[in-house]
Amino acid sequence: MPDIVTNPFVIPAGTVQHGVTRVRAVSQGTVVADAVPLLVWEYSYAPRYFFRPGDLRAQLRRSGLGERSRVLGRSELYDVVLGDRVLAGAAQRYPEAPTEGMRGAFTLTWSAMDTWFEEDEVIHFHARSPYVRVDTLRSSRHVRVVVRGEVVAESRRPVMLTETGLPARYYLPRSDVRMDLLTPTDAVSYCPYKGTARYWSVRVGDLALHDAVWGYETPLREAHGVAGLVCFWPERSPELEVLVDGERIGV
Known part of the structure; x- marks a missing residue:
């Protein structure tokens, strides 16, 4: 095969x-x-x-x-x-x-x-490829985010964002996230398909994971479904575990 x-x-x-x-x-x-x-x-x-x-x-x-x-x-x-x-x-x-x-x-x-x-x-930001597609899909998957044993987020109503050539991402309602553990940073990133993203750091105890969470307040049309939600970046640190239906992703 x-x-x-x-x-x-x-x-x-x-x-x-x-x-x-x-x-x-x-x-x-x-x-x-x-x-x-x-x-x-x-x-x-x-x-x-x-x-x-x-x-x-x-x-x-x-x-x-x-x-x-x-x-x-x-x-x-x-x-x-x-x-x-x-x-x-x-x-x-x-x-x-x-x-x-x-x-x-x-x-x-x-x-x-x-x-x-x-x-x-x-x-916005740079030329767009005709081969890139962005979709946002409401989901009922169980998403759980854990840092050093502390549950930072848990949701059964994520929005799954798929973008050609990139890993699927799970955006969570802020009401399902321990926002008291997140601190806004000055980091910004730009995407011609999704728009301008802002970032947060996660702090659990003495561990700080900088710019490990992002979100789009006013995304472009293709990504409108994730407006106001937040997404965790598991590749940022091995201490940041994102589990989807019990399976860890981003490792």
Whole structure:
């Protein structure tokens, strides 16, 4: 019997595909790019958008050499000129890329743009992969969280969040969690599919597990079902046990 495939959704670095959806990049109300771009996976977790020269609505002025990519090769930097404004080094080109069709295309520095749109939806944080799916499912599984013998959370009404290529996560109502053992931290993480997450540390006795719990107060549409719930991160520490129907996960 062949081995069971555990993650068939990893896109190999260097993959180049034609996109399907229209993408726009905007700086201070000025559209810099507007087209269905090429999707280029320099790294396996997310693509970058590459635009053909005719898709750009700004003047590009070469400004030097950029960092060399292990996958795409040598890069050239270009200033993006928008009237009397200049976004220094905000465009890149890879003239030696393995895929000939992308050698004349340009990618824009994400943070140099104010807003990105996929069709008419705002994209947050980085480009979205067309192969990632997020689902939230109400469940009646028994989830129990234990730290050094102390029950920190116990619920039979979790919301299970599944995301392509990642482990399933169980989000719990705060009324089923010992919130008195959780302390908010300043940590923040960002996801283009789920939104902005805030974190808590767990303290049991003299043991503190930093940033071991997270939650989304106002998640994006795909993850709306976990709004206001909290999720424990068992990979954070062997002291943090998350049991689902009696079976420990994340070890």
